[in-house]
Amino acid sequence: MQAAVLLSLAFCALHMWPAVLGSPQHLRFAPLDRKWPRWLTKVDSFQWANCGPPSDPAVIRSLSVNPCPIEIPGKVMVSASVSSSVAIEAPVQANVTLEKRLGQIWIKIPCVDKLGSCNYDDLCAMLDILISPGAPCPEPLLSYGIPCRCPFKAGTYNLPSSEFFIPNMDLPSFLTNGDYKMKAVLRNGDEELACIQLSCSLKALP
Template identity: 40%
Template sequence: MFTNFKSIVCVVLFLVSIGAQSKKLKISSGLKWSNCGPPTDPIKLTYLDVTPFPLTIPGIETLSAIVNIARNISSPVEASVTIKKHSFLGWIEIPCVDNIGSCHYDDLCALSPYNDQCPTVFKKLQLPCACPVNEGMYSVKKYPVNIAKIGPHWLEHGMYKGQVTLTSNSVELGCIAFQAALK
């Protein structure tokens, strides 16, 4: 469960962190991202930098991000993740396998194994590790992220695009669209 939770949290936090305040795709280090929800969504990203780019899997990436959360977020937090890979046939949706790919999560808050005590890394970065998540600005500056092998070699290379939509009690919290290259 911890491995799956860790994978889900890393993917969702990374994708949530790539939201923007305009509908236009923004480019940062070759990564394209945008907020695909209405301006009233309480989760917004104001800055993102991922280096080196394109992303290398497996590999170590350096992440810098600033996310603003306009209101307290509590359980349940549903996440719908769609990820597509470009192939000679066009964009093909990656199915959900072992909680990686195009998946739906009923409540990200319920998946957290950290209800009692946050790990040191969360404390050091002053990031929440469980719900509720308080309103505020959360930032990470040049934090190394070790991205483990996630599947067969062909899946770890190529152009990807996707969308993550977070909702709570049928109210949208954030919607992030992205496009990235993996090598």
């Protein structure tokens, strides 16, 4: 997936989604020693929510993704507003829990090749991998003054409705068709910065 780190990470992830989930090798966060045999074709039933206490300084105020379902490859329109009452500086840790629905229960997906239910020590360092220090932020972040690296000043960041193209991408074998939900808790040391919960349905072809 920041007025804060939230909006920047979300938009950078959208730009880099193919790299993080499968394509080109040089942008992956960890080497993979097996094939990723499934092609993602559709994302449906996308929902989001802030899941932290009122004291969390960083929150998503609005997020709209259209069309629904998202056909892949295809175009998607995204608008968002995120705010943070504090400046956010490195290191920003993330605790991510990814679950899949099996019948009436949710099963936690383990961390495999840094995907799944994983802990990340420094999201700021990950942003530096995705976008080299000194390089301009990708559009439309650049046009709307949305930062893409730490530190992030306190304030509100708005993305008007903007078009993104999502190309073909492959999925790891453990992300099969079904309903998923993800919870991400961002921290700086002992301070919780934000808690975000996302859910969607994935459809893939072998």
